[in-house]
Amino acid sequence: MTSTSIDPSLPAAGREAVRRPRTARQTTTYSELSRRVQDAGLLRRRYAWYWTQMLLMTGAFAGVWVAFGLLGDSWLQLLVAAALAVVMAQFGFLGHDAAHRQVFASARWNDWAARIMAGAFAGLSAGWWGHKHNRHHSAPNQEGRDPDIAPGVVAFTPAVAQARTGFGAWFAARQGWAFFPLLLLEGLSLHVASLQVLAARRDLKFRRVELVLVVGRLAGYVAVLLLVLPPGKAAAFLAVQLGLFGVLLGGSFAPNHKGMPIVPEGARVDFLRRQVLVSRNIDGGPLTDLAMGGLNYQIEHHLFPSMPRPNLRRAQPIVRAFCREVGVNYTQTSLVGSYRIVVRYLNRVGLGERDPFTCPLVQSSRN
Incomplete structure (x- = not known):
């Protein structure tokens, strides 16, 4: 994993990020990210x-x-x-x-x-x-x-x-x-x-x-x-x-969501965290982009679904830096590594192990 990668259970920093009470800053975070992406011209048709x-x-x-x-x-x-x-x-x-x-x-x-x-x-x-x-x-x-x-x-x-x-x-x-x-x-x-x-x-x-x-x-x-x-x-x-x-x-x-935390049915959370904390990006170059149809930039795709596929790679550093700035964990790993996570997650779910994959959004939904 890269230095910004996280385990599906998320570290303490991620838990704290989603446990904080919703504030005006949180409700406007996505708007600020959207402004930066639009200013970079990344929503223009290709x-x-x-x-x-x-x-x-x-x-x-x-x-x-x-x-x-x-x-x-x-x-x-x-x-x-x-x-x-x-x-x-x-x-x-x-x-x-x-x-x-x-x-x-x-x-x-x-x-x-x-x-x-x-x-x-x-x-x-x-x-x-x-x-x-x-x-x-x-x-x-x-x-x-x-x-x-x-x-x-x-x-x-x-x-x-x-x-x-x-x-x-x-x-x-x-x-x-x-x-x-x-x-x-x-x-x-x-x-x-x-x-x-x-x-x-x-x-x-x-x-x-x-x-x-x-x-x-x-x-x-x-x-x-x-x-x-x-x-x-x-x-x-x-x-x-x-x-x-x-x-x-x-x-x-x-690889994009399997093995990431499961959000409880009644949880409420702002759009940025809802999309980022349960999504996973995959490492790779142009060949990976072609083989996965751009879905290897899953975080950027979920944040900006109408963004043209070739712009997702250019949006990635903007989104990753912004997530670091606001304390939202950004997960990225290799394709093989993601498959290992998927297999491990599905087997542990089948064995009835809840805790390792309980979403930290559970706590925020109860506050």
Whole structure:
């Protein structure tokens, strides 16, 4: 970790920072940080960067299918499947950026960009994902509010783990080791969730458009595989693509909050601390930025969701210095280090250990 890194339980300084009574200074802290970021011009659109990325990824997507057609019935198609997973993950990141209004000044343009990149290229529902992800941003790591820590196959909070019995309890005690293998199923899970919501949520905006995009994309994809490849190779192609796609997306989102403190349901805290104290940045350079879609700057992204992705790196020193100035702990570690924390955290949660990961915001919510 860097010199500003913290353990998920947070040191005494962090506890004191969030235990202080709310003051006028605390309620205006974020405004001061926002002013500094705006003065640096970091909220301005980056049209050239995004158009370049979208054109490059569209070209790469087309190139993958040209290679698929030229190879024909060959086991080398598994390399094409891996390349397709990488390109689809990049479209997922671009769809994420558009959904956050990072790409265009126009909300309409951003919405359509998200629908097309998520639906037509990645086979995901932007409407479903956007609703879920916005809830996460409004209350990250907060019990009862953040859907990313809601009960599921993995128990992300002690309360969920302790309610499980039998095989569920046995699995929860070892779930940290299973978490990353489970990411191999994340791609399939995302497609299934998209289809389920589109089938059930008739009130979803532009539902019919998304149905055409998502169902057409997925059905057309499977049809093309079966037209060119025998069933066994088609299944292998699909397994490689879905597995790697899930690992790339899930492996980019998992390090950002898992293993950071869980916020109790009734806790109230100012925006700056709510976003910073439960988020974790990842070390790395341009390659890490590309592989993680900018999510390695999770603190800056949560503080300024509409900030264009290429500006997050430039905002980092401003945000880190400001957090040091106001006494808010700023966590940053390596990618491998973050994965170790995730595995350790999930195993200890499954064993019912509450104290090491109790959020210091518990105390502030009781004052």
